[in-house]
Amino acid sequence: MTSPVPTLHPFDQAIALELQPDGHWLGHTSPAYANMVGPYGGITAAQMLNAVLLHPKRLGDPLALTVNYAAGVADGPFVLQARPARTNRSTQHWVIELLQDGQSVITATAITAQRRDTWGVDDEPMPACPAAADVPSLRVAAPVVWFDRYETKPITGPLPVTWDGSSQNSLSQLWVRDQPARPLDFASLTALADIFFPRVWRRRATHVPAGTVSMTVYFHAGAAQLAATGTGFVMAQARAQAFRNGFFDQTAQLWNEAGEMLVTSHQIVYYKA
């Protein structure tokens, strides 16, 4: 009789970091989250955040993260440096850098904070949409490996079926969660904030090269909302505000099934047109 070997979820494997004697972290790109070229940007963002989450000097939980995709991450190992630039009584400011062959590939800043109970309100309610249970999961041969790591249920604004150059609005809404299901945490929430295909594909029904240049995530979720979400679905919504001179922006919101705002996020994205 052999005992079953407990296996890590692919997400936990992907964001695993090994502390080095110099205090930096050693990570490795994950084939399970491969994109067309290099890794899915969301998993890179989660790895950047994990260098803070694992840091022995960390104070509080993630409040804000900005990740700048300075260059393509090459498949293979990388070094992560996370430095607490300033530690206050209830907030801490981090400067993070991902290097390959001694060259800066990703830069980032993060803020962690101790949350307190205060008055609060969600000012952007979750849009009316069918419940996750009532929307079928998308079953397609995923065009990229990382997409298989998510269960998605498109609500509106799916990937165009015909690339006919027709003018559309740039809005997409979908239910999404890790596949296999995994309880939501700050790292996986970070990766989810990058779940959307490029808004320019939606807006123009034209398949042009596009890639995130910078992404910012604001965490409204604390431990209570993460626990309430668990392995449930997240309603993810994104749209663009402006396309100009080779760059567009994306504004995104993520809610849990109870309609609680988890994250607001923004990107500036390169596109070729």
Added chain:
Amino acid sequence: MTSPVPTLHPFDQAIALELQPDGHWLGHTSPAYANMVGPYGGITAAQMLNAVLLHPKRLGDPLALTVNYAAGVADGPFVLQARPARTNRSTQHWVIELLQDGQSVITATAITAQRRDTWGVDDEPMPACPAAADVPSLRVAAPVVWFDRYETKPITGPLPVTWDGSSQNSLSQLWVRDQPARPLDFASLTALADIFFPRVWRRRATHVPAGTVSMTVYFHAGAAQLAATGTGFVMAQARAQAFRNGFFDQTAQLWNEAGEMLVTSHQIVYYKA
């Protein structure tokens, strides 16, 4: 007969930086942009950006800027370090830090890029509102010095007159420009992105302590839109999406009088409640 001495605009005085032998920059807080305590956050952001704008190795114009307010800037001199972490063919990634007494006070990242002519569209049109010429300028004894550096014409969602704790929406719209008028550039546009009073004041009509923790600015404006704006007014709009556990977010958009999107911007803001 004496020649008139040309005097710098207060904004140019405030963002002036002096190159040091070690390649860092020396700046100084400006009494003209004083806030209740320390400087106006928008002028600090403009100073951070100016360390990139003045840098001899800069490639292209600002595309994105994230400024993290790690601690209060003390009145007096400061050192700015701007490092091009990565230079690509058409984009450049910057890591910036403001120090006082050798301590990190502000961290930032910026991206500059060479803009190209492409297909483009503004997906978030300027909301219908009266023309700048038809809205009277606000005449009040400014509660803080920096507010006198701007000419503002509130359209909707002004600062509450009675702090009665009544529930409001968090939207504000106003026309605004430098006072005295000054042709718009990337630095002054950066400062304008922080023009709004805290959304929690608007939302609750309650005057609680609040301060920006992190601000991101995406520049949709290039040289053409800056030139077209000139000394004209900018329509500035802001609202919150969520207030929870002592932090709220703010999403903002700035258009010129021709209705061209200049900037989309976001903040995460501390509040006491």
